[in-house]
Amino acid sequence: DAKTTQPPSMDCAEGRAANLPCNHSTISGNEYVYWYRQIHSQGPQYIIHGLKNNETNEMASLIITEDRKSSTLILPHATLRDTAVYYCIARGTSYGKLTFGQGTILTVHP
Amino acid sequence: EAQVTQNPRYLITVTGKKLTVTCSQNMNHEYMSWYRQDPGLGLRQIYYSMNVEVTDKGDVPEGYKVSRKEKRNFPLILESPSPNQTSLYFCASSSSGTVNTEAFFGQGTRLTVV
Numbered sequence: 497d498a499k500t501t502q503p504p505s506m507d508c509a510e511g512r513a514a515n516l517p518c519n520h521s522t523i524s525g526n527e528y529v530y531w532y533r534q535i536h537s538q539g540p541q542y543i544i545h546g547l548k549n550n551e552t553n554e555m556a557s558l559i560i561t562e563d564r565k566s567s568t569l570i571l572p573h574a575t576l577r578d579t580a581v582y583y584c585i586a587r588g589t590s591y592g593k594l595t596f597g598q599g600t601i602l603t604v605h606p
Numbered sequence: 607e608a609q610v611t612q613n614p615r616y617l618i619t620v621t622g623k624k625l626t627v628t629c630s631q632n633m634n635h636e637y638m639s640w641y642r643q644d645p646g647l648g649l650r651q652i653y654y655s656m657n658v659e660v661t662d663k664g665d666v667p668e669g670y671k672v673s674r675k676e677k678r679n680f681p682l683i684l685e686s687p688s689p690n691q692t693s694l695y696f697c698a699s700s701s702s703g704t705v706n707t708e709a710f711f712g713q714g715t716r717l718t719v720v
Contacts, residue, residue: 528705539610539696539711540649547706592637592656592703593664596649 497595498523498586505601508578514571516600518584521565527588529560531569532596533580540583540596543569574604608633612697612712619687619719627682627715629697635710637703638680642666642693649696655680656703687719 501519508514520529530545544551544558546567551558557570571578583599610631619625631638639654641664651664655674669691671683680699684691697712 526705530708537694537714537716539698539713540709542708542710545706545708587705592639592654592700593651594649594698594709598648 497588497590498527500584500586500597502582502584502597502600504598505603508571508574508602508604510576510604510606511573514569514574514578514602514604516569516571516582516584516602517566518569519566520584520586523564523586524588525564527586529558529564529567530585530587530594531556531558532583532585532594533578534583534599535577535580540594543582545587574602576604576606578602579604608710610697610699610710610712612695612715614715615713616716617718619717621688621719622686625684625687625717627684627695627697627717629680629682629712630678631680631697631699631710632678633699633701633710634677635699635701636677637701637707638674638697638699639664639709640670640672640680640682641696641698643696644693652682652695654703687717689719691717692719693717 531543532540581599640652641649653672655661695715700709
């Protein structure tokens with residue numbers, strides 16, 4: 497699976513959009529981009545994933561650049577409960593296994 | 607409600623005393639796995655199972671055993687726990703191990719071995 501790079505931390509004001517970037521410049525054509533988050537030592541929670549096209553669900557939107565070398569997770573209206581560590585994972589060859597990096601600590605403040 | 611349930615949530619034990627952490631999922635998932643999370647090291651896979659009676663080692667299997675006798679259950683066994691197995695453990699399941707399936711995680715088991 498391709499290596500991903502994320503900023504160690506970000507801040508966001510409550511009610512504003514949180515845009516979390518992820519770099520995956522060595523991603524291959526069959527690798528999906530996944531986002532999970534972990535709220536204070538709870539189990540990681542799946543957010544969204546995509547291959548080439550942008551994706552949206554009830555939690556977030558995923559924007560993948562045309563060259564697929566980077567992506568952005570967007571939480572449209574961040575709340576205090578969105579404070580968590582967000583993990584971007586490029587997943588292609590490893591059957592079943594998720595390789596978590598250090599992630600981005602997102603702090604949403606009032 | 608679809609969920610992965612781990613028990614116990616917290617456990618303090620002594621070195622060498624065998625213990626089992628249970629994991630159960632109600633989604634009829636084929637793929638299950640165990641991870642441990644340690645500060646600075648992130649989440650690392652211990653063991654996984656692709657289906658009943660099919661298990662294999664992950665990245666850090668030493669000191670652990672697993673079994674998969676039923677589809678819904680995937681217990682983690684520490685035959686002789688040691689202090690370096692003090693960690694936060696997560697069980698996860700997914701419908702399969704293919705790359706287009708999301709994983710569901712349990713709420714975690716915080717284990718302390720003294």
